[in-house]
Amino acid sequence: MKTLVCIRPGLLEYNSSERPQLKKNHAIIKIKRIGICGTDLHAFEGTQPFFNYPRILGHELAGELVEFDNAPGFEKGESVSFIPYYNCGHCIACRNGRTNCCVQMQVCGVHVDGGMVEYLSVPSSLLLHSEGLSFDELALVEPLAIGAHGVRRAAIVPGEFVLVMGAGPIGLGVMEFAQIAGGKVIALDINKERLRFCKNKLHVAHAINASTDDI
Numbered sequence: 001m002k003t004l005v006c007i008r009p010g011l012l013e014y015n016s017s018e019r020p021q022l023k024k025n026h027a028i029i030k031i032k033r034i035g036i037c038g039t040d041l042h043a044f045e046g047t048q049p050f051f052n053y054p055r056i057l058g059h060e061l062a063g064e065l066v067e068f069d070n071a072p073g074f075e076k077g078e079s080v081s082f083i084p085y086y087n088c089g090h091c092i093a094c095r096n097g098r099t100n101c102c103v104q105m106q107v108c109g110v111h112v113d114g115g116m117v118e119y120l121s122v123p124s125s126l127l128l129h130s131e132g133l134s135f136d137e138l139a140l141v142e143p144l145a146i147g148a149h150g151v152r153r154a155a156i157v158p159g160e161f162v163l164v165m166g167a168g169p170i171g172l173g174v175m176e177f178a179q180i181a182g183g184k185v186i187a188l189d190i191n192k193e194r195l196r197f198c199k200n201k202l203h204v205a206h207a208i209n210a211s212t213d214d215i
């Protein structure tokens with residue numbers, strides 16, 4: 001199969017490798033969409049300290065479930081995304097249900113090779129149903145989940161003001177979920193275009209330019 005490998009900072013190269021074989025408790029996904037995260041851009045720039053090279057990038061993924069072992073409720077051929085954080089399952093954080101704090105966390109496309117491939121093997125336990133989302137939408141589940149998680153932890157009460165500092169992709173997700181939770185969002189950034197986008201597309205209550213407005 002074809003793979004796109006970041007050989008070293010500044011160089012992406014097409015290679016070919018064997019298609020992954022089905023392993024116990026794993027699933028094979030035929031990749032259909034790959035979101036480009038800021039992390040991927042930093043990996044390409046060589047400014048992301050977690051990276052070793054060569055590395056196959058890509059962790060915002062959507063695809064078709066080709067085959068699987070031990071994935072109850074899933075069907076061959078269905079559209080899926082998956083959680084690209086491979087936790088160990090037995091460290092103190094994992095045992096306490098804080099799998100995001102796993103001491104041996106392996107992020108797909110960061111610490112281990114990711115989704116810029118035709119077929120990817122992932123742990124079956126991390127598969128997500130599409131719930132009717134298109135491939136384009138499914139590739140956004142991972143970045144949007146970060147904002148959703150933050151908003152859930154903030155326990156926003158309807159009607160309260162929510163200040164979101166930074167109107168990048170993750171910040172936009174935070175704003176959207178904060179509004180769904182009933183918050184009145186104040187977007188804060190130093191980039192005029194991003195603030196205009198928040199006003200015009202997300203219809204946030206207020207947008208403040210931290211470098212020019214009198215806060």
Ligand SMILES: [Zn+2]
Pocket residue numbers: 037038039059060143
């Ligand atoms: Zn990312």
Ligand SMILES: [Zn+2]
Pocket residue numbers: 087088089090091092093094101102103104105
């Ligand atoms: Zn762990």
